[in-house]
Amino acid sequence: MGRPFTLVETATGAPGPGEVLVRVDLATVCGSDLHTVSGRRPSPEPSVLGHEQVGTVVAVGEGDARCVDGAPVVQGMRVVWSVTASCGDCDRCARGFPQKCRRLRKYGHEPLDDTAPLTGGFATHCVLLPGTAIVAVPGGVPDAVAAPASCATATVTAVIAAAGPLEGRRVLVTGAGMLGVTAVAMASAAGAHVVVVDPDPARREQALRFGAAEIGDRTPADVDVALELSGKPVAVDACLRSLAVGGTAVLAGSVSPGEPVALDPERVVRGLHTVVGVHNYRPVDLQDAVRFLAAHHRTHPFAELVAGRFGLGEVDAAFEAARTEGAMRQAVVPA
């Protein structure tokens, strides 16, 4: 943490059994990459960061590598892949929580290993391990739109799935960042009346272009569903307070240590409330994320959320821009 990125050269062999070698076409800087560099997210050093990216399959190892939809993974296919690689047979994988696998490996989050160095998006290539969810990206979806699917979009897909049916519901979204505007787009497409709360007026305005029906800096009362994507304790508190009878709060923004939030158990009991946590996602969520982006990127300005076009030697500048500039994502183009 706190030290600059350095370029490391490494030899790329043929992918091993079950592995897929991918050339990274474009990677975006996610908020958790920033947390890793700032030390708010513990991570091995040195490491290849980056876990939101789109790439092209260069070689497929021995075996029967398949996309989430069952299609074979073939050379030349443009793909996105999951943040996690899971074993598929531990108790957590068996219970449907592959993102919490006992033998979990995470892209952009592994120690740099000379024998298997290609584990992150800020590199020319990445080796996809067995147990990685791979999804083909339809032609026509720009790289800058597809890359965030691997983290932001798929996480929001999981959030929406956890929220239950949204048609005709009053939905609060707290935090109009990358996850927030994506949630606005998905919830409004599902027929919800979406209210967005964010302290930043520019972000609130932008949320209107993703389908928000109301924007403000104060939390409304009596919402059916509250989606917390900011990670701010005050917003978590606001979500819990805003729920109508039978309401559901889905918390997904709180991914680094923060202040605890008081919970009024009587309100939860009498209000028949449900509070759900969502972290990362399942393979089907990545599939649904790509499907959503392909269907909606022409009507919603997803491409405008990504700025920059930094080379691999400029990752420090990309991170600085991600920290200081208005755009929600900065792009690194390794080639």
Ligand SMILES: [Zn+2]
């Ligand atoms: Zn497992």
Ligand SMILES: [Zn+2]
């Ligand atoms: Zn991320």
